[in-house]
Amino acid sequence: MKIAGLFAGIGGLELGLHRAGHETVILSEIWQPAGAVLEHRFKGLPNVGDVATLTSLPSEVELMTAGFPCQDLSQAGKTAGIKGGKSGLVTHVFRLIDRSRPKWVLLENVSFMLRLDGGSAMTRLVSEFESRGYRWAYRVVNSLSFLPHRRARVFFLASIEGDPADVLLVDDAVPDQLQTNLQSHAHGFYWTEGTRGLGWAPDCVPTLKNGSTVGIPSPPAILMPNGEIVTPDIRDAERLQGLPADWTKPAEKVARASFRWSLVGNAVSKPIAAWIGQRLNAPGTYDRLRDGGRVVSGNWPKAARSDGKLCCEVAISEFPKWAKRPNLQDFLRYEPKLLSARATAGFLSRIEKSSLRFVPGFKDRVRSHLDHIRAIDAFVQEGRTLLAAE
Numbered sequence: 001m002k003i004a005g006l007f008a009g010i011g012g013l014e015l016g017l018h019r020a021g022h023e024t025v026i027l028s029e030i031w032q033p034a035g036a037v038l039e040h041r042f043k044g045l046p047n048v049g050d051v052a053t054l055t056s057l058p059s060e061v062e063l064m065t066a067g068f069p070c071q072d073l074s075q076a077g078k079t080a081g082i083k084g085g086k087s088g089l090v091t092h093v094f095r096l097i098d099r100s101r102p103k104w105v106l107l108e109n110v111s112f113m114l115r116l117d118g119g120s121a122m123t124r125l126v127s128e129f130e131s132r133g134y135r136w137a138y139r140v141v142n143s144l145s146f147l148p149h150r151r152a153r154v155f156f157l158a159s160i161e162g163d164p165a166d167v168l169l170v171d172d173a174v175p176d177q178l179q180t181n182l183q184s185h186a187h188g189f190y191w192t193e194g195t196r197g198l199g200w201a202p203d204c205v206p207t208l209k210n211g212s213t214v215g216i217p218s219p220p221a222i223l224m225p226n227g228e229i230v231t232p233d234i235r236d237a238e239r240l241q242g243l244p245a246d247w248t249k250p251a252e253k254v255a256r257a258s259f260r261w262s263l264v265g266n267a268v269s270k271p272i273a274a275w276i277g278q279r280l281n282a283p284g285t286y287d288r289l290r291d292g293g294r295v296v297s298g299n300w301p302k303a304a305r306s307d308g309k310l311c312c313e314v315a316i317s318e319f320p321k322w323a324k325r326p327n328l329q330d331f332l333r334y335e336p337k338l339l340s341a342r343a344t345a346g347f348l349s350r351i352e353k354s355s356l357r358f359v360p361g362f363k364d365r366v367r368s369h370l371d372h373i374r375a376i377d378a379f380v381q382e383g384r385t386l387l388a389a390e
Helices: 012-017 034-043 087-102 116-131 234-239 251-255 259-266 270-281 341-353 362-389
Strands: 004-007 023-030 063-066 104-109 133-141 152-157 188-189 220-224 230-232 293-295 303-305 311-314
Touching: 004 012, 004 362, 012 063, 012 152, 012 270, 023 220, 034 259, 063 087, 087 104, 104 116, 116 133, 152 270, 152 293, 152 311, 230 362, 251 259, 341 362
Parallel strands: 004 023, 004 063, 063 104
Antiparallel strands: 104 152, 133 152, 133 303, 188 220, 220 230, 293 311, 303 311
16 A cells, blocks of 8 residues: 555654555654654655645555654643644544545554543544544554563554454464563563552563653663663664664754654554554454444443444454564663663662562662662772872
8 A cells, every 4th residue: 555654753653564565655744853764764755744734645645644642642641632732633634534535544542542531532533533434443552462562552443445353353362471580581660660650571671661852761671680770772672663773863963862762762663563564465354253342432442443333342452463582681682771870779769668569589689780880880980080090
């Protein structure tokens, strides 16, 4: 299919669809660092910038994609809802649908949108598509299906040509059981938390975040089997989204290198997009035995579909596949950075006051890492003092 990629970010969705043989003909991305990546990685493709300036889609477009902004829908954001200043930009999706009538539309966003404001965001999406005669299906899909990265996102597919359920709701896999063993496996967690949650992730990292609006990175921490606590290199963060290492490096021409973390945190996992692209090429046959009860507006499950008459919950997991992958510590290709003494001390202070339950031995390893990194800092400082004296 010919693709129009709206709110394209760094092109993770489009790159995955390309892997399945589809072709992007136009992009729309307004943020300059992301635009620099698109210009370098999708050479020759026009980027119209602000979607509001796009009056219609090229006539050959069959598939419109849109990873529309999630800041107002994210649990970590302002939770202003789909009418917020950022997420409200989805109105341009419907404006362009009315003008160009693409056969297929693929949207991606955070799973929290299913619950935010009583499910009003999903209620609006559904009503807008149904009023235009589109059949639809959606599903929460986890990047763990393909990568050591736990990241759940909603993928919403609508069509006036085929049945989206035959694309999104056919493949279902049973994931391997991820064992917590501090001696043999690496474990990801949020070192910036520790009071109410931890984001504990056995043999994977928790959801990569987009950092701050001023470019302060927010990488997860990883407790390695040797007891060190590290943060991954940005190139491994890109790989944890299924992107080639240094995919976002062109952004450094127009912004600080730290903004690359925001670009990666906002990206769509390429392997998920590739799986959808493959199913668009060769749809399966939806098994109606998966149909559950009718969906009550506002109470949106993790998967649902509508054929224009029936809107029902679908019994299916977050895992369309379970691809083989190395253990997290073996997946990392680039030298990680030791979590600093300051960051470790702050995290340790929070978890020692917290009522959360932790894996036996975890706190001891955090304390040991703090002692280790302080000893390194003291050694480095002593060396600097000696050099200054000489």
